Amino acid sequence: MKSVFGVLLVTLLVFSFYIENKSDPTSLSKSTFQQAEAYDQLIDIEEGEVSETTPVDHLPGPNVGDRAINFKLDSLDGKSITLSELKGKKVIVNFWATWCPPCKEEMPVMQEFYTKYGKEVEVLAINIDPQYNVKEYQKSLGLTFPILLDTDDKINNAYDILTVPTTFVINEQGIITHKQIGAITNIDSLTALIK
Structure with missing residues (x-):
């Protein structure tokens, strides 16, 4: 369930960035996709588990x-x-x-x-x-x-x-x-x- 939600969220993020920037396709930068990956990473954390990348x-x-x-x-x-x-x-x-x-x-x-x-x-x-x-x-x-x-x-x-x-x-x-x-x-x- 979480991975389905994660895929949907990433798809929605990429789609919304595409719609916002469709007049200039080169404006979809590498950082846009890194943000999407970060969201996916957060979603994959099991309930009660802390991400190793979460700063203290x-x-x-x-x-x-x-x-x-x-x-x-x-x-x-x-x-x-x-x-x-x-x-x-x-x-x-x-x-x-x-x-x-x-x-x-x-x-x-x-x-x-x-x-x-x-x-x-x-x-x-x-x-x-x-x-x-x-x-x-x-x-x-x-x-x-x-x-x-x-x-x-x-x-x-x-x-x-x-x-x-x-x-x-x-x-x-x-x-x-x-x-x-x-x-x-x-x-x-x-x-x-x-x-």
Whole structure:
């Protein structure tokens, strides 16, 4: 069914380009047919399969090179933190949940990084399930970096988070320089992202 649809779409594209350019047959360039091939390639991808040619930076939400979406959230200790107020400093924004095993694996790495580089790089961990006992979770893991509570899912939705953990590295100008989907499992990997 998909290949029939693909053939029909390619035929329709070629036909529409021909009709638009029939007064000048030489205007059907090579790029016209490359576009048609690209459409055919996209159609042949099986349901749920990602094209190998799909760039990582076309994932939903903000990506590398985009300006980070500003937010203001309360931390576990009751302070309000606004991302834009940290301009001039590198920031790691990490989305996580208490029920997420990879997040639990990643938290000691974040803590080690914060202990070592916390004066130079701010770490903000945005919890997306504040209805659970986040304070107890923080205590049990000995976390000292700011944990922010996204109580109404507004920031989670603004960043279009599909899976946790997801981490953004933001430079001094507020531009995203790295987007990591999945756990960062060692400090060297995290350190490499801020250079």
